[in-house]
Amino acid sequence: MELPNQAPAATLVFRTLLAHGPLTRAEIGRRTGLSSGAVTKAATPSPPVDDLIRYGIVLFEALVDMASGTPSKSEALGFGTEEIVPWRMGAVV
Secondary structure, eight states: OOOTTOOHHHHHHHHHHHHHOSOOHHHHHHHHOOOHHHHHHHHSSOOOHHHHHHHHHHHHHHHHHHHTTOOOHHHHTTTTTTOOOOSOSSOOO
């Protein structure tokens, strides 16, 4: 999901805040790997409230679709079909 008219750093900051709630700029930088200047630039100005609500709705609908069985983009492209299962199937005695 791409947020319209937003730089990739701004999208990363927004997703981090959406996932973890209010954070300091320093904590956002630690979690995202962005410099403090990049976090400041990405967070200023913040998107209008209507956009935040629309982004939340888009994200929620994407999660509901995936939980309902719609393949994710990586599944649709065939990535992950060769994965190794690191545990034994069935009962372990």
